[in-house]
Amino acid sequence: MAKLEQRKRKKFSKLDIVTFIIMTILVILIIVPFWSAIVISFSTNEYYINHRFSLWPGDFTLANYIALFSRGDGLLTAYGNTIWVSVIGTVGGMVVMTMAAYVFSRRFPGRRILFMITIFSMYFGGGLVPTYLNLKNLHLLNTHTGVIMLTLVSVSHIIIIMKGFEAVPKELEEAAKIDGAHDFQVFWKVMLPMNKPTLATYALFTFVDLWNNWYWPMLILTDSDKNLLQVYLRSIVNSASKMSGMAEGSGMGSFSMGIQMACILVVILPVMLIYPYVQKYFVKGIYVGSVKM
Amino acid sequence: MNVTMKKEKKRSKLAIEIWNAKYLYLMLIPFVVWLILFEYVPMAGNVLAFKEYNAVDGLFGSPGVGLKHFERLFSTPKAVKAIFNTIILSLQRIVFEFPVPIILALITTEMRGKKIKKVYQTVLTFPHFLSWVVVSAILISMFSEAGAVNSVMSALGIDSIPFLSDSLFFRAMLFITHNWKEMGWASIIYMATISSIDPGLYEAAEIDGASRLKQIWHVTLPALLPLISMRLILKIGSIMSAGFGQILTMRNSVVSESVQILDTYIYDITFRALPNYGFSTAVGLFKGIINFALLMLANQLVGKLTGEKMWSFEKRKKTK
Numbered sequence: 001m002a003k004l005e006q007r008k009r010k011k012f013s014k015l016d017i018v019t020f021i022i023m024t025i026l027v028i029l030i031i032v033p034f035w036s037a038i039v040i041s042f043s044t045n046e047y048y049i050n051h052r053f054s055l056w057p058g059d060f061t062l063a064n065y066i067a068l069f070s071r072g073d074g075l076l077t078a079y080g081n082t083i084w085v086s087v088i089g090t091v092g093g094m095v096v097m098t099m100a101a102y103v104f105s106r107r108f109p110g111r112r113i114l115f116m117i118t119i120f121s122m123y124f125g126g127g128l129v130p131t132y133l134n135l136k137n138l139h140l141l142n143t144h145t146g147v148i149m150l151t152l153v154s155v156s157h158i159i160i161i162m163k164g165f166e167a168v169p170k171e172l173e174e175a176a177k178i179d180g181a182h183d184f185q186v187f188w189k190v191m192l193p194m195n196k197p198t199l200a201t202y203a204l205f206t207f208v209d210l211w212n213n214w215y216w217p218m219l220i221l222t223d224s225d226k227n228l229l230q231v232y233l234r235s236i237v238n239s240a241s242k243m244s245g246m247a248e249g250s251g252m253g254s255f256s257m258g259i260q261m262a263c264i265l266v267v268i269l270p271v272m273l274i275y276p277y278v279q280k281y282f283v284k285g286i287y288v289g290s291v292k293m
Numbered sequence: 294m295n296v297t298m299k300k301e302k303k304r305s306k307l308a309i310e311i312w313n314a315k316y317l318y319l320m321l322i323p324f325v326v327w328l329i330l331f332e333y334v335p336m337a338g339n340v341l342a343f344k345e346y347n348a349v350d351g352l353f354g355s356p357g358v359g360l361k362h363f364e365r366l367f368s369t370p371k372a373v374k375a376i377f378n379t380i381i382l383s384l385q386r387i388v389f390e391f392p393v394p395i396i397l398a399l400i401t402t403e404m405r406g407k408k409i410k411k412v413y414q415t416v417l418t419f420p421h422f423l424s425w426v427v428v429s430a431i432l433i434s435m436f437s438e439a440g441a442v443n444s445v446m447s448a449l450g451i452d453s454i455p456f457l458s459d460s461l462f463f464r465a466m467l468f469i470t471h472n473w474k475e476m477g478w479a480s481i482i483y484m485a486t487i488s489s490i491d492p493g494l495y496e497a498a499e500i501d502g503a504s505r506l507k508q509i510w511h512v513t514l515p516a517l518l519p520l521i522s523m524r525l526i527l528k529i530g531s532i533m534s535a536g537f538g539q540i541l542t543m544r545n546s547v548v549s550e551s552v553q554i555l556d557t558y559i560y561d562i563t564f565r566a567l568p569n570y571g572f573s574t575a576v577g578l579f580k581g582i583i584n585f586a587l588l589m590l591a592n593q594l595v596g597k598l599t600g601e602k603m604w605s606f607e608k609r610k611k612t613k
Contacts, residue, residue, distance in 0.1 A: 012405070015505055019404045026397070027416045030473065033431045036441050040434075053441035100324035108314035109307060114321070121328060124585045126335025127577025128559055129570045133352045134335045153327055183316035212424035215538065219564075230426045234542070237430045257434060264427055271422050278422070279415050 041065070041262040045255035064262040067254035074224050075232060075263070081144065082229040086210040089148040093206050096153055098199065101161035102187045122155045135220060142222045150216050151209060157202050164198040165191050201281040208271055208278070229267050236263050342575035355571075362575035372576065375558035379580075382467075382535040382554060387528055389468040393476045395521060398483035399509055417477030425474075429542035432470050433457060457543075460551035467552065471539060482524075483517060490516045523595050530591035533584045555580045 035055070040048060041064050042057040051058060069075060104115055126134065131150070132141075140146030168191060176186050192199065214230035221227060240256045311318075337353075342362055344355040366372050397417070404410050420428060435441045436456040443453040456462050490512065498508045537556035544552055553561075555576065563573045 013505070015403065016405050019400050022400055023404055023413050027413050030416050030420060030477075033435055036435060037431050052439060052444035096323045096327060099320040103317045103321045103324075106314070106317055108317050109310050114325070117333075118328065121332040121336070123588055124336065124581055125332055126338045127574060127581060128563055129574045129577065130335040130338025130341060130352070132563075133341070133570070134331070134338055137352065138330070149327070149331055152331075153324065158324075183314070184320060187320065208422050212422075212427075214424055214426045215541075230424050233430065234426045237426070237433075260430060260434065264430055268423055268427055275419060275422060276415075279418065 037261040037264055040258055041265055043258060045258065048255060048257060061254075063254040064258035065266075068259050068262045068266065071259075074227050075266075077225055078227045078229045078232040079266075081226060082211060085144050085147055085213075085228060086207050088144075089151060089210040090203055090207045092148065093152045093154075094199065094203050097158050097202070098161060098192065099187070100153075101158045102165050102191055104158065105162045105165035106183070118155055118158070132219065141220050142226065143220075144226060146220050147213065147217050147228070148210075151213055154206070154209075157205070161195070161198060161202060164195045168194050197281055201278065204274055204278045208274065211271060233263050233267050236260055339574060339578045339581070341571055342578040344571050346570035346574075358571065362569075362572045363579065365572060366575055366579060371553070372558060375553050375555050378552070379533055379535045379554040379556075382464075382552070383528075383532040385464070386468065386471070386535065387525070390471055390475075391525065391528060393472045394479035395483055395517065397476050398480040398487060399513065401480065402484060402487050402513075403505065403509070414477065418481070419477070420474040421478035423474070425538040425542045428470065428474050429539070432466075432473070433543065436466065457545060458547045460548050463544075463548040463552065467536065467539060467543070470543070471536065483520065486517055486520050487513055519598075522598055526591040526594050526598075527588075530588035531584055532587060533580045 036053060039054055039057050042060050042062070043051075043054075044059050044061050044063065047054075047058045100118075104111065104118075125131075135141050135146050135150075138146075140149065172190050172194070173186050176190050181189065212230060213228070214234060217228045218231045218234065221231065237260055240260055341352060341355070343357050343359060345358045345361075346352075346355045350356070401410065401414065404413070433440075436443075438453060438455070438458070442456070447453055454462060456466055494512045494516075495508055498512055503511060533555060535554045535556070537554070537560075540552050540554060540557055541560065544557070549557075559573055559576050559580075562568060562576070563570070
């Protein structure tokens with residue numbers, strides 16, 4: 001890459017300017033909706049009606065956030081539930097996935113058939129109704145366990161983690177085995193420490209997947225005290241769009257659109273905080289492992 | 294005698310191998326249990342497509358009805374329309390979405406300034422990590438009739454555009470918002486491939502007097518071609534999936550009919566007052582089988598084109 005950088009770099013050409021302009025426009029197009037959401041969430045209703053789009057909240061207010069948190073319809077419960085589900089799901093998922101990935105990176109009788117069965121499940125499965133009825137049979141409807149189980153394992157993640165394990169030099173494993181380590185100890189003491197960056201990345205991916213999970217939680221969680229954030233957000237947005245013909249605002253300067261945007265920002269905050277750590281790794285090409293497969 | 298001895302030897306060798314791998318089998322148990330309970334049992338549940346479901350007899354006990362549900366599938370105009378909608382929308386996505394990350398990757402690699410490039414990439418990739426619930430909510434608020442985009446346009450003296458309530462505009466919005474969310478992320482794979490191109494190729498091209506655009510055309514694109522063709526074929530292999538999450542979160546009652554794909558159709562018929570679970574399952578199974586068949590076909594095609602299949606069930610070579 002350094003060489004590549006050197007090869008064509010003396011002075012700015014037309015092409016440099018054009019690429020810079022295109023990229024800048026794209027970046028602005030990505031940022032504007034977020035920025036607009038932030039501005040609306042800190043604006044009052046009166047200001048929003050006259051300024052559907054502005055670069056700065058004309059009359060800064062926290063009313064929308066206060067209104068959001070004082071709705072008393074379970075935002076904080078949903079927040080707590082989502083943290084709980086995401087953390088448990090990530091830990092559980094990583095345990096199952098790393099062990100499976102390690103096993104599949106070894107050679108043992110039956111590996112081929114087991115791996116085939118695993119891969120097949122990536123490309124064919126039960127549809128909506130069979131999955132739903134299966135959860136019902138297992139008494140997992142309306143439980144967080146059901147939600148976690150459905151997203152616990154991703155076979156494509158297993159394969160990428162497996163490739164990381166395969167890349168560990170055989171000598172390390174052999175040395176450990178000579179010292180009397182069995183397979184599990186090799187996994188625990190050699191493989192996991194050697195693959196920390198990959199594992200951290202996929203743990204974060206899993207966490208974000210769980211955090212963003214809305215479809216199945218929406219279908220199977222019926223008790224409001226089990227609600228998750230994305231489902232909560234969706235219900236706020238849906239109820240707002242149903243009332244869109246009616247007058248906006250609910251006193252104290254807060255208003256429906258402002259509350260919606262505030263809710264969005266509250267929901268994506270953890271992802272924004274985690275993102276820099278994820279980003280650091282995936283550009284390095286860990287994700288490239290998934291090109292094949 | 295010799296043969297039986299060999300066989301016995303082989304058998305005991307296998308037993309030893311299995312015994313040696315005992316920890317491996319133990320470590321695989323959680324995954325296998327999960328795989329059976331949450332992948333293979335639902336997969337077996339597809340038999341419901343040939344049954345008339347009733348709650349008393351349950352998933353596997355309900356009486357069979359043969360191909361009745363499939364006959365109904367092909368004689369229900371709404372279902373047939375959903376099938377065609379799905380295929381058309383998928384093909385449109387290939388035209389309007391597939392090339393975008395490739396172009397973005399080319400532009401990004403041409404961009405100068407390492408630091409700013411990194412910042413830009415960080416921004417462009419971010420929306421991938423948000424859910425469609427979030428992205429749809431933000432973008433709907435911007436493009437609605439009274440939203441930011443229309444109000445800026447009216448300030449500029451342009452008539453307002455029904456982005457979300459006209460089926461043609463709405464379809465365009467599907468492509469635009471999908472690109473907005475995913476192009477940065479999807480471009481990473483292409484950029485990784487570009488960065489692995491031998492710099493010597495560019496040097497040689499430069500000595501030959503090739504401009505940067507010519508270098509892209511004659512060096513970068515050919516190097517990307519195997520990846521592009523592979524991903525394109527994969528896309529064709531999943532033609533029966535046309536962006537369920539996005540449509541479910543973005544649609545409204547005005548346009549929902551025009552973007553009714555198989556997945557949303559299944560969703561709608563399953564969660565209405567009088568669902569027919571057998572029929573819903575049949576529609577899902579139809580979709581699953583077509584997708585799987587296309588994918589197998591795609592895999593063969595990739596194998597022919599690049600001499601290397603994406604995955605194969607042949608024995609792995611011994612690696613040292």
